[in-house]
Amino acid sequence: MPWALGAPRILSDKGGELCSLRYDLTVPFARYVAMNGITSMKRYQIGKVHRRDNPSKGRYREFYQCDFDIAGDYKTVAPDSEVVKILTELLDELNIGDYEVAFHIATINHSLFFVLLLLILCRLINFLSQIKLNHRKLLDGMLEICGVPSEKFRTICSSIDKMDKLSFEHIKREMVDEKGLDVETADKIGTFVKQRGRPLELLAELKQEGSKFLENKTSWPALNEMEIMFKFLENAGCIDKVVLDLSLARGLDYYTGVIFEAVFKGATQVGSIAAGGRYDNLIGMFGTKPVPAVGVSLGIERVFTIMEQQLQKDQNQAIRATETQIQVSVLSVDLLPLAFKLASACWNARISAEYMLHKNIMKHISRAIELRIPFMVIVGGNEIEKGVVRLKDVVANKEEEVPLSDSFKALKREEVTLSDFAEEIFARLHSMSS
């Protein structure tokens, strides 16, 4: 589900055909389900979406969303729990080392959605995240209890939704002065929306004898639904990431049940990085029968923003623009075929390599330093004469001449086994870095 609906882009093309660029992946999914008469479906999707408005810093008019949705009548909150479970898995995996990634990929994967994210996010970062969770009907019941007229539910919700950015005093003034709520009602809302805590504990409080929710017909079923869901999440071992937060109010025109939002609590301020909820009426709007659904959407650009700032802070340097491991440097044009051969040997052995031709060795070295390429293979006239190549550890600024073993000598002939060279390089890299 979209976290903040900007205007969609409506366009007309040369043939006068009206078309629009999708502003999220949920509405196209709902249309797809409805128009194909599907009654049950799970799907993930990664794709670009478009917004017409002028976005604030860190947001874009064209950006990616990564969605997972479950449509179908499951009669229970199992799908809601599964969606939140997957969101916790994603957030957990953001805090991983390179070794683990390689291991995970080699095993059977939960889904491709997951693998793609893993690949994209394979950096070790310290990721502080939390999932705020609430229920639309609990919110509605709360507003009823406080005495808010039903026609003001939506506008009051949008005030409540600012609780993470503004003080309650500020929000109270907005509700009273701008939205015409009386002070007593606003204060009642205040006592409710300040409540946040561990899901099962806070839920137990809300269900305690004397709680106003017990008598409210709207919120009572919501409390029961959430209790079952929290048990599911406990069973799945992911309840620790979840916080029940009565001030979470987002996107109320869409949502019909549980709503949630993943926030990053670190130094980088990007707002929510993922959000979702249950939307039981959307698919029915596009077809003949209602199909309940629940889903989540992750904004990958915001995750990148966090990761980049984290890396910059931790390592005090920018992210490398290339993944090149070896720069093959030759000093004259007649050595270019050899350079290409050496680079090909690296590529065939899955080592990221580039070749470069320049007569000035300093140009080679400064480029490797600038791009933080860790190793260089240098070949000039001297090396050819001596029958060696120079292997340079750029970071340590160490060099050694690699004597022409049989495999290196073979490089001069056409019938060389290129993997010989790659093995040699591998072995050298290994011994140099150890």
Place this chain on the structure above:
Amino acid sequence: MPWALGAPRILSDKGGELCSLRYDLTVPFARYVAMNGITSMKRYQIGKVHRRDNPSKGRYREFYQCDFDIAGDYKTVAPDSEVVKILTELLDELNIGDYEVAFHIATINHSLFFVLLLLILCRLINFLSQIKLNHRKLLDGMLEICGVPSEKFRTICSSIDKMDKLSFEHIKREMVDEKGLDVETADKIGTFVKQRGRPLELLAELKQEGSKFLENKTSWPALNEMEIMFKFLENAGCIDKVVLDLSLARGLDYYTGVIFEAVFKGATQVGSIAAGGRYDNLIGMFGTKPVPAVGVSLGIERVFTIMEQQLQKDQNQAIRATETQIQVSVLSVDLLPLAFKLASACWNARISAEYMLHKNIMKHISRAIELRIPFMVIVGGNEIEKGVVRLKDVVANKEEEVPLSDSFKALKREEVTLSDFAEEIFARLHSMSS
């Protein structure tokens, strides 16, 4: 580079702003390089492109291209060779088994472009592919030699380009009757464009004493360039995939040097699956200085079409819609929390699992058969009473009751270590399939 330029989609939005959906990734790349004053850059890109026209079967108005381009003045054909080398790597990797994929991913990768394609294409298929290669200046020289007036170069080239679909007799009639070439000139063209063969061998023929190309100022440098390039490709160990084909004429308005096209020669007819070439003037059109460039574009939908038909032919069945390994089936709603717990245990162990609730066991089994889910974990009232779960091998139609080991018993309590169950499942899967 685009393989077949349909009309781009020009649109105007609500604010009257004119915008267009990109019809390829090359032009946006050229703009990016030009407008940022970049003089040297390698980049890969995977993204959607759009065409306004009504596409023929197997083509779409919205589809993906996977591009790799090298911009910059390298003074040699090394970049051209690198692009073709990468294309051969991609085609080679299409013919791979699952084990190898896992291995490759765990090692250092040539580029993410490559990894993504690997992940997408990790199916064992028998992939017959070939790269046809030619040079724009060789073509121009050939047409000069045959006596074609220069203003007819382009239209004659588009006739020649049909050599892979139509007989030369047909093309000759088109050139003579429709395009006003005299019969003698057309016949001369015929003797040239029928030539195709191993790159270095055919090149040697073209350079033999008495060859008309030797005296032609346009084609002579092209022959030399290609000779150097073929040596590079030989060094890189990928010349076997390349065929020099004098009838390849594609996209001549763009290309200024070497051109190539990867074709699939199997039963599935999709035309070219990748194509590219050198385009030295495009970037200069968007900026103040010319930057030579060479690149390739792969059409992933066509590769999918081939893979799907191949799999259907080989296995006589459709591709599975899900990757689910285990269906956790429970027969009553009170067992749903247990089902979710068992599924979570699988997910945590990276086993693709789904849970399902239905009181009729046959519904569970028929769903597993329909979706070709290999294993089921079945729990009903009987199993709970006996303290077992039933593990079913759906393909072999074998069942066994798994006695409640300590770890299974623990599943009833909250404090269970879920990984115990996952280990149990892993072990069972292993022993059942061996």
